[in-house]
Amino acid sequence: MFSLRIDEVPLPGAERDKEQLIEWLAESLNLIRRKNEESKGNLTGPPLFRMLNDYFLSEPKTGFESIFLAESLAISPATLHHHLGRLLDSRLVSSHTHKGAGSRIYFLRTASITGAIDLMIDEAKQILNIRLNQAEKWMSQIDAENRIEYRDETLNRIWIQEIVPPSQKFECSEQTLWMADLGLLGDRPGKSLQLNNLQSELWTYMANESGPKSLDEFEKTFTNYNKSKIQRVLEIFRHAGFFERVPRYDRLGHSIWNMVQTQNLRRGADWLLHKGGLIRQLGEKKANKIIEKLEKNNLKIIDIENCLNTISNDESMLLLNLLGGRLSFGYQWTGKNYSEIAQVIKDRTDRSLRRIRRVAELLQKQI
Numbered sequence: 001m002f003s004l005r006i007d008e009v010p011l012p013g014a015e016r017d018k019e020q021l022i023e024w025l026a027e028s029l030n031l032i033r034r035k036n037e038e039s040k041g042n043l044t045g046p047p048l049f050r051m052l053n054d055y056f057l058s059e060p061k062t063g064f065e066s067i068f069l070a071e072s073l074a075i076s077p078a079t080l081h082h083h084l085g086r087l088l089d090s091r092l093v094s095s096h097t098h099k100g101a102g103s104r105i106y107f108l109r110t111a112s113i114t115g116a117i118d119l120m121i122d123e124a125k126q127i128l129n130i131r132l133n134q135a136e137k138w139m140s141q142i143d144a145e146n147r148i149e150y151r152d153e154t155l156n157r158i159w160i161q162e163i164v165p166p167s168q169k170f171e172c173s174e175q176t177l178w179m180a181d182l183g184l185l186g187d188r189p190g191k192s193l194q195l196n197n198l199q200s201e202l203w204t205y206m207a208n209e210s211g212p213k214s215l216d217e218f219e220k221t222f223t224n225y226n227k228s229k230i231q232r233v234l235e236i237f238r239h240a241g242f243f244e245r246v247p248r249y250d251r252l253g254h255s256i257w258n259m260v261q262t263q264n265l266r267r268g269a270d271w272l273l274h275k276g277g278l279i280r281q282l283g284e285k286k287a288n289k290i291i292e293k294l295e296k297n298n299l300k301i302i303d304i305e306n307c308l309n310t311i312s313n314d315e316s317m318l319l320l321n322l323l324g325g326r327l328s329f330g331y332q333w334t335g336k337n338y339s340e341i342a343q344v345i346k347d348r349t350d351r352s353l354r355r356i357r358r359v360a361e362l363l364q365k366q367i
Contacts, residue, residue, distance in 0.1 A: 002162050003089040004124050005030035005183065008155040008352045012359070018366040022052055025359055028352070031086050047073045048083040056093060056108040057367055063096070063105030091120045113367070117360040121353045124160045128349055131160070131182065132342045138175050139207070139338040146211030147332045152244035156352045157236075158345070159183035176200055184236055198225050199233055212246055212330030234331050241334060241345040248330045252316045253305035259323035260304070264294055277322030281315055282307050 007030040012020050026032050032048050050073055055064055070080045084106060087093035093116075097104045109116040161181040166172055172180075172193045180189045185199055205221065206213070218230050237243040263276055269291045273279050278287035286307045293299040308316045317327055335341040 001089060001164065002091060002123055002127055002160075004091075004120065004160045006160070006349065006352050007157050008355070010155075011355060016362055018363065019049075019053065021359055021363040021366065022049060022057070025356065025363065026052070028356055028359075029090055029092075031083075031090065047075050047079060048086070051083060051087075056087075056106075057113060057363070060108045060111045060113070060367070063107040065103045065105055067103065069106070091123060092116045112364060114357070114360045114364045117357055121357060124349070124353065125346075127162060128160050128346065130163070131178065132345065134163070134178060135175075135342075136338055138203075139341065142207050142333060142337055142341070144210055144333045144336045146250070147336060148212055148246045148249055150244070150246040152238070152246060152334075154239055154245075156241065156348045157183065157239040158241065158349060160349070173200075175203075179203070182240060184240060184242075186236060198222065198229065199236075202230070202233055202237070206243075206331075206333065211250065212248060212332035214248060214251075214328045214330040216328070217330075238331065241348045242341060243331045244334045245329050246332055247313075247317070248328050249313045249316075251328060252313065252320065253301050253308055255325050255327055256308070256316070256320050256323065257299070257301045257304045259320065259325040260290065260294065260299070263323055269295065272323075275322070277319050281311060281319040281322070286310075 007028060009024065009027050012024045026046075026049060032046050051069060055062075055069065055072075066077065066080060066084070069084075070077050073080065084093065084095075087106075088095065091109065092113075093106055094109045095104050095106045109119060159182050164181070166177050176185075176193060176197065176199075179185050179199055180193060185193065185197070201222065202218070205218075215227060215231055215234075218234070219227050222230055234243060238245055260272060260276075260278075263272055267276075272294075273287055273291060278290060282290070290299060290303065290307065293303060311319075320327055333341055334344040
Protein backbone atom coordinates (compact mmCIF):
# COMPACT_ATOMS: atom_id res chain seq x y z
CA MET A 1 0.00 0.00 0.00
CA PHE A 2 1.33 3.40 -0.96
CA SER A 3 1.56 5.74 2.02
CA LEU A 4 3.59 8.94 1.91
CA ARG A 5 3.74 11.41 4.76
CA ILE A 6 5.11 14.75 3.64
CA ASP A 7 6.39 16.83 6.53
CA GLU A 8 8.14 19.80 4.94
CA VAL A 9 11.21 21.16 6.73
CA PRO A 10 13.57 24.01 5.72
CA LEU A 11 16.13 23.07 3.08
CA PRO A 12 19.61 22.03 4.28
CA GLY A 13 22.14 24.79 4.90
CA ALA A 14 25.29 25.58 2.96
CA GLU A 15 27.18 22.53 4.23
CA ARG A 16 25.26 19.82 2.42
CA ASP A 17 27.17 16.64 3.16
CA LYS A 18 25.77 13.16 2.63
CA GLU A 19 24.58 12.70 6.21
CA GLN A 20 22.75 16.04 6.24
CA LEU A 21 20.96 15.25 3.00
CA ILE A 22 19.88 11.82 4.20
CA GLU A 23 18.64 13.35 7.44
CA TRP A 24 16.66 16.04 5.59
CA LEU A 25 15.15 13.49 3.21
CA ALA A 26 14.10 11.16 6.01
CA GLU A 27 12.53 13.99 8.02
CA SER A 28 10.73 15.44 4.99
CA LEU A 29 9.22 12.03 4.24
CA ASN A 30 8.38 11.61 7.93
CA LEU A 31 10.32 8.35 8.03
CA ILE A 32 11.50 9.24 11.50
CA ARG A 33 10.77 11.99 14.00
CA ARG A 34 13.42 13.50 16.26
CA LYS A 35 12.55 13.58 19.94
CA ASN A 36 14.74 16.63 20.56
CA GLU A 37 17.18 19.00 18.86
CA GLU A 38 20.22 17.26 20.36
CA SER A 39 19.51 14.10 18.35
CA LYS A 40 19.79 15.95 15.05
CA GLY A 41 22.86 15.06 13.03
CA ASN A 42 23.43 11.93 15.12
CA LEU A 43 23.29 9.20 12.50
CA THR A 44 24.78 6.58 14.80
CA GLY A 45 21.43 6.24 16.55
CA PRO A 46 18.40 5.85 14.25
CA PRO A 47 18.48 2.45 12.50
CA LEU A 48 16.68 3.83 9.45
CA PHE A 49 19.45 6.34 8.76
CA ARG A 50 22.12 3.67 9.09
CA MET A 51 20.09 1.35 6.87
CA LEU A 52 19.95 4.00 4.15
CA ASN A 53 23.50 5.30 4.54
CA ASP A 54 25.38 2.04 5.02
CA TYR A 55 23.41 -0.27 2.75
CA PHE A 56 20.69 0.93 0.36
CA LEU A 57 22.50 4.10 -0.74
CA SER A 58 26.08 2.82 -0.47
CA GLU A 59 25.26 -0.37 -2.40
CA PRO A 60 22.22 0.55 -4.51
CA LYS A 61 22.52 -2.49 -6.80
CA THR A 62 22.64 -4.99 -3.95
CA GLY A 63 19.72 -6.76 -2.32
CA PHE A 64 19.82 -7.38 1.45
CA GLU A 65 18.09 -10.07 3.46
CA SER A 66 16.23 -9.03 6.60
CA ILE A 67 18.31 -11.34 8.80
CA PHE A 68 21.52 -9.71 7.56
CA LEU A 69 20.17 -6.19 8.12
CA ALA A 70 18.89 -6.98 11.63
CA GLU A 71 22.24 -8.47 12.68
CA SER A 72 24.31 -5.72 11.06
CA LEU A 73 22.24 -2.92 12.63
CA ALA A 74 21.98 -4.78 15.97
CA ILE A 75 18.21 -4.39 16.14
CA SER A 76 15.34 -6.80 16.68
CA PRO A 77 13.39 -8.23 13.72
CA ALA A 78 10.31 -6.29 14.85
CA THR A 79 12.20 -2.97 14.80
CA LEU A 80 13.69 -3.80 11.42
CA HIS A 81 10.31 -4.60 9.87
CA HIS A 82 8.86 -1.37 11.27
CA HIS A 83 11.51 0.70 9.47
CA LEU A 84 11.40 -1.43 6.34
CA GLY A 85 7.63 -1.02 6.30
CA ARG A 86 7.98 2.78 6.21
CA LEU A 87 10.47 2.56 3.34
CA LEU A 88 8.28 0.10 1.43
CA ASP A 89 5.14 2.22 1.91
CA SER A 90 6.91 5.32 0.60
CA ARG A 91 8.20 3.31 -2.38
CA LEU A 92 11.87 4.11 -1.80
CA VAL A 93 12.64 0.44 -1.24
CA SER A 94 11.14 -2.65 -2.82
CA SER A 95 11.37 -6.36 -2.07
CA HIS A 96 11.49 -9.59 -4.03
CA THR A 97 11.84 -13.32 -3.51
CA HIS A 98 13.74 -15.24 -6.18
CA LYS A 99 12.28 -18.65 -6.98
CA GLY A 100 14.16 -21.28 -5.08
CA ALA A 101 16.41 -18.71 -3.39
CA GLY A 102 14.61 -18.70 -0.05
CA SER A 103 14.66 -15.41 1.85
CA ARG A 104 13.18 -12.17 0.59
CA ILE A 105 15.63 -9.44 -0.35
CA TYR A 106 15.19 -5.68 -0.01
CA PHE A 107 16.75 -3.14 -2.38
CA LEU A 108 16.65 0.49 -3.50
CA ARG A 109 14.19 0.94 -6.37
CA THR A 110 15.79 1.58 -9.78
CA ALA A 111 19.20 1.22 -8.07
CA SER A 112 19.35 5.02 -7.61
CA ILE A 113 17.83 7.47 -5.15
CA THR A 114 16.73 9.88 -7.90
CA GLY A 115 14.99 7.08 -9.81
CA ALA A 116 13.21 5.89 -6.66
CA ILE A 117 12.12 9.45 -5.84
CA ASP A 118 10.85 9.99 -9.41
CA LEU A 119 8.64 6.90 -9.20
CA MET A 120 7.44 7.95 -5.75
CA ILE A 121 6.54 11.45 -6.99
CA ASP A 122 4.59 10.13 -10.00
CA GLU A 123 2.54 7.79 -7.82
CA ALA A 124 2.02 10.43 -5.12
CA LYS A 125 0.57 12.94 -7.61
CA GLN A 126 -1.82 10.38 -9.08
CA ILE A 127 -3.08 9.22 -5.70
CA LEU A 128 -3.46 12.79 -4.43
CA ASN A 129 -5.63 13.58 -7.46
CA ILE A 130 -7.80 10.55 -6.72
CA ARG A 131 -8.20 11.51 -3.06
CA LEU A 132 -9.04 15.14 -3.86
CA ASN A 133 -11.58 14.04 -6.47
CA GLN A 134 -13.12 11.82 -3.80
CA ALA A 135 -13.58 14.89 -1.57
CA GLU A 136 -15.63 16.88 -4.09
CA LYS A 137 -18.88 15.42 -2.73
CA TRP A 138 -18.39 17.05 0.70
CA MET A 139 -16.59 20.17 -0.53
CA SER A 140 -18.90 21.18 -3.39
CA GLN A 141 -21.03 23.38 -1.09
CA ILE A 142 -18.09 25.60 -0.11
CA ASP A 143 -18.63 29.17 -1.27
CA ALA A 144 -16.10 31.43 0.49
CA GLU A 145 -17.06 34.58 -1.41
CA ASN A 146 -16.08 36.82 1.52
CA ARG A 147 -12.63 35.34 2.07
CA ILE A 148 -9.75 37.77 2.51
CA GLU A 149 -7.23 37.76 -0.34
CA TYR A 150 -4.09 36.86 1.55
CA ARG A 151 -1.53 34.13 0.96
CA ASP A 152 -0.45 32.41 4.14
CA GLU A 153 2.97 30.82 3.62
CA THR A 154 3.53 27.84 5.88
CA LEU A 155 5.40 24.55 5.69
CA ASN A 156 3.41 21.75 4.07
CA ARG A 157 2.31 18.71 6.05
CA ILE A 158 -0.01 16.25 4.35
CA TRP A 159 -0.39 12.51 4.00
CA ILE A 160 -0.97 10.83 0.65
CA GLN A 161 -2.39 7.36 1.06
CA GLU A 162 -4.29 4.86 -1.04
CA ILE A 163 -7.94 4.21 -0.30
CA VAL A 164 -8.12 1.48 2.34
CA PRO A 165 -11.35 -0.17 3.58
CA PRO A 166 -12.21 0.94 7.14
CA SER A 167 -11.57 -1.19 10.19
CA GLN A 168 -14.62 -2.83 11.77
CA LYS A 169 -13.38 -1.45 15.10
CA PHE A 170 -14.58 2.07 14.27
CA GLU A 171 -17.94 3.22 12.95
CA CYS A 172 -16.69 6.11 10.87
CA SER A 173 -18.06 7.88 7.84
CA GLU A 174 -16.36 7.97 4.46
CA GLN A 175 -15.43 11.61 5.08
CA THR A 176 -13.86 10.83 8.47
CA LEU A 177 -11.82 8.02 6.94
CA TRP A 178 -10.72 10.34 4.13
CA MET A 179 -9.62 12.96 6.68
CA ALA A 180 -7.64 10.32 8.57
CA ASP A 181 -5.87 9.18 5.38
CA LEU A 182 -4.75 12.77 4.67
CA GLY A 183 -3.48 13.25 8.23
CA LEU A 184 -6.24 15.72 9.16
CA LEU A 185 -7.11 13.74 12.30
CA GLY A 186 -3.54 13.87 13.60
CA ASP A 187 -0.79 11.26 13.87
CA ARG A 188 -2.85 8.92 16.04
CA PRO A 189 -6.56 9.46 15.27
CA GLY A 190 -7.91 7.08 17.93
CA LYS A 191 -11.25 8.44 19.18
CA SER A 192 -11.33 10.98 16.33
CA LEU A 193 -12.35 8.09 14.05
CA GLN A 194 -15.73 7.95 15.79
CA LEU A 195 -18.74 9.49 14.06
CA ASN A 196 -18.79 12.62 16.22
CA ASN A 197 -15.40 14.32 16.27
CA LEU A 198 -14.19 17.91 16.43
CA GLN A 199 -12.42 17.74 13.07
CA SER A 200 -15.58 16.83 11.16
CA GLU A 201 -17.63 19.40 13.07
CA LEU A 202 -15.13 22.17 12.28
CA TRP A 203 -15.05 21.12 8.64
CA THR A 204 -18.85 21.19 8.32
CA TYR A 205 -19.05 24.53 10.14
CA MET A 206 -16.51 26.16 7.82
CA ALA A 207 -18.11 24.63 4.72
CA ASN A 208 -21.18 26.77 5.47
CA GLU A 209 -19.22 29.98 6.14
CA SER A 210 -18.35 32.51 3.45
CA GLY A 211 -15.47 34.27 5.23
CA PRO A 212 -12.81 33.91 7.93
CA LYS A 213 -13.58 33.06 11.54
CA SER A 214 -11.48 33.99 14.55
CA LEU A 215 -10.50 31.63 17.32
CA ASP A 216 -12.84 33.32 19.79
CA GLU A 217 -15.75 32.73 17.38
CA PHE A 218 -14.86 29.05 17.13
CA GLU A 219 -14.68 28.86 20.92
CA LYS A 220 -18.19 30.30 21.28
CA THR A 221 -19.56 27.81 18.76
CA PHE A 222 -17.78 24.68 19.99
CA THR A 223 -18.32 25.03 23.71
CA ASN A 224 -17.57 21.36 24.44
CA TYR A 225 -13.93 21.77 23.41
CA ASN A 226 -11.20 23.94 24.87
CA LYS A 227 -9.54 26.71 22.89
CA SER A 228 -6.14 25.00 22.60
CA LYS A 229 -7.62 21.83 21.08
CA ILE A 230 -9.62 23.84 18.54
CA GLN A 231 -6.48 25.73 17.54
CA ARG A 232 -4.47 22.49 17.16
CA VAL A 233 -7.05 21.10 14.74
CA LEU A 234 -7.19 24.36 12.78
CA GLU A 235 -3.39 24.36 12.48
CA ILE A 236 -3.43 20.78 11.14
CA PHE A 237 -5.92 21.87 8.47
CA ARG A 238 -3.73 24.90 7.78
CA HIS A 239 -0.49 22.96 7.28
CA ALA A 240 -2.30 20.52 4.98
CA GLY A 241 -3.31 23.44 2.73
CA PHE A 242 -7.07 23.49 3.33
CA PHE A 243 -7.13 26.48 5.69
CA GLU A 244 -5.01 29.61 5.93
CA ARG A 245 -4.46 32.02 8.80
CA VAL A 246 -5.25 35.60 7.84
CA PRO A 247 -5.45 39.01 9.55
CA ARG A 248 -9.09 39.98 10.08
CA TYR A 249 -9.12 43.08 7.90
CA ASP A 250 -12.90 42.86 7.93
CA ARG A 251 -12.82 43.70 11.66
CA LEU A 252 -10.47 46.68 11.38
CA GLY A 253 -13.31 49.20 11.62
CA HIS A 254 -14.73 47.63 14.77
CA SER A 255 -11.29 47.24 16.39
CA ILE A 256 -10.31 50.87 15.72
CA TRP A 257 -13.73 52.15 16.87
CA ASN A 258 -13.34 50.18 20.09
CA MET A 259 -9.83 51.54 20.75
CA VAL A 260 -10.90 55.14 19.99
CA GLN A 261 -13.64 54.80 22.60
CA THR A 262 -11.28 53.22 25.12
CA GLN A 263 -8.40 55.68 24.68
CA ASN A 264 -10.76 58.65 24.77
CA LEU A 265 -11.81 57.63 28.27
CA ARG A 266 -8.22 57.00 29.32
CA ARG A 267 -6.25 59.79 27.66
CA GLY A 268 -8.65 62.21 25.98
CA ALA A 269 -9.20 63.69 22.53
CA ASP A 270 -5.86 65.49 22.25
CA TRP A 271 -3.96 62.25 22.70
CA LEU A 272 -6.12 60.55 20.05
CA LEU A 273 -5.38 63.30 17.51
CA HIS A 274 -1.63 63.33 17.97
CA LYS A 275 -0.03 60.36 19.74
CA GLY A 276 -2.99 58.14 18.85
CA GLY A 277 -2.25 58.73 15.15
CA LEU A 278 -5.64 59.99 13.92
CA ILE A 279 -4.19 63.08 12.21
CA ARG A 280 -1.12 61.21 11.01
CA GLN A 281 -3.06 58.38 9.36
CA LEU A 282 -6.38 59.97 8.39
CA GLY A 283 -5.57 63.62 7.94
CA GLU A 284 -6.65 66.56 10.08
CA LYS A 285 -10.12 67.00 8.56
CA LYS A 286 -11.25 63.39 9.05
CA ALA A 287 -9.58 63.18 12.47
CA ASN A 288 -11.44 66.26 13.74
CA LYS A 289 -14.72 64.91 12.37
CA ILE A 290 -14.19 61.67 14.36
CA ILE A 291 -13.46 63.62 17.55
CA GLU A 292 -16.52 65.81 16.98
CA LYS A 293 -18.82 62.78 16.73
CA LEU A 294 -17.03 61.15 19.65
CA GLU A 295 -17.69 64.15 21.92
CA LYS A 296 -21.36 64.10 20.90
CA ASN A 297 -21.46 60.38 21.74
CA ASN A 298 -22.52 59.75 18.15
CA LEU A 299 -19.49 57.92 16.71
CA LYS A 300 -20.46 54.70 14.94
CA ILE A 301 -18.46 51.89 13.43
CA ILE A 302 -19.62 52.84 9.94
CA ASP A 303 -18.04 56.29 10.44
CA ILE A 304 -14.67 54.68 11.11
CA GLU A 305 -15.06 52.30 8.15
CA ASN A 306 -15.81 55.22 5.81
CA CYS A 307 -12.61 56.95 6.91
CA LEU A 308 -10.59 53.76 6.41
CA ASN A 309 -11.81 53.35 2.83
CA THR A 310 -9.29 55.95 1.66
CA ILE A 311 -6.22 54.26 3.18
CA SER A 312 -4.69 50.80 2.79
CA ASN A 313 -5.08 47.87 5.18
CA ASP A 314 -1.45 48.27 6.27
CA GLU A 315 -2.04 51.93 7.16
CA SER A 316 -5.21 50.98 9.02
CA MET A 317 -3.30 48.34 10.99
CA LEU A 318 -0.66 50.94 11.86
CA LEU A 319 -3.40 53.23 13.17
CA LEU A 320 -4.75 50.39 15.28
CA ASN A 321 -1.27 49.77 16.69
CA LEU A 322 -0.80 53.48 17.50
CA LEU A 323 -4.09 53.37 19.38
CA GLY A 324 -2.78 50.44 21.40
CA GLY A 325 -4.90 47.75 19.78
CA ARG A 326 -4.10 44.53 18.02
CA LEU A 327 -5.84 42.98 15.04
CA SER A 328 -7.06 39.44 15.53
CA PHE A 329 -6.33 36.62 13.10
CA GLY A 330 -8.80 34.19 11.65
CA TYR A 331 -8.96 30.97 9.63
CA GLN A 332 -10.49 30.64 6.19
CA TRP A 333 -10.45 28.28 3.21
CA THR A 334 -7.46 28.64 0.89
CA GLY A 335 -9.81 29.19 -2.05
CA LYS A 336 -13.33 30.34 -2.82
CA ASN A 337 -14.56 26.89 -3.81
CA TYR A 338 -13.60 23.23 -4.11
CA SER A 339 -11.64 23.68 -7.36
CA GLU A 340 -9.49 26.52 -6.02
CA ILE A 341 -8.78 24.73 -2.73
CA ALA A 342 -7.81 21.52 -4.52
CA GLN A 343 -5.46 23.46 -6.80
CA VAL A 344 -3.77 25.13 -3.82
CA ILE A 345 -3.16 21.73 -2.21
CA LYS A 346 -1.76 20.32 -5.46
CA ASP A 347 0.55 23.33 -5.89
CA ARG A 348 1.82 23.10 -2.29
CA THR A 349 2.43 19.37 -2.62
CA ASP A 350 4.17 19.86 -5.96
CA ARG A 351 6.47 22.41 -4.31
CA SER A 352 7.35 19.94 -1.55
CA LEU A 353 7.98 17.13 -4.03
CA ARG A 354 10.22 19.36 -6.17
CA ARG A 355 12.33 20.12 -3.10
CA ILE A 356 12.58 16.43 -2.30
CA ARG A 357 13.66 15.75 -5.90
CA ARG A 358 16.32 18.49 -5.70
CA VAL A 359 17.78 17.07 -2.49
CA ALA A 360 17.76 13.58 -4.05
CA GLU A 361 19.87 14.96 -6.92
CA LEU A 362 22.37 16.45 -4.47
CA LEU A 363 22.45 13.18 -2.55
CA GLN A 364 23.03 11.17 -5.74
CA LYS A 365 26.16 13.23 -6.42
CA GLN A 366 27.47 12.43 -2.92
CA ILE A 367 27.09 8.69 -3.31
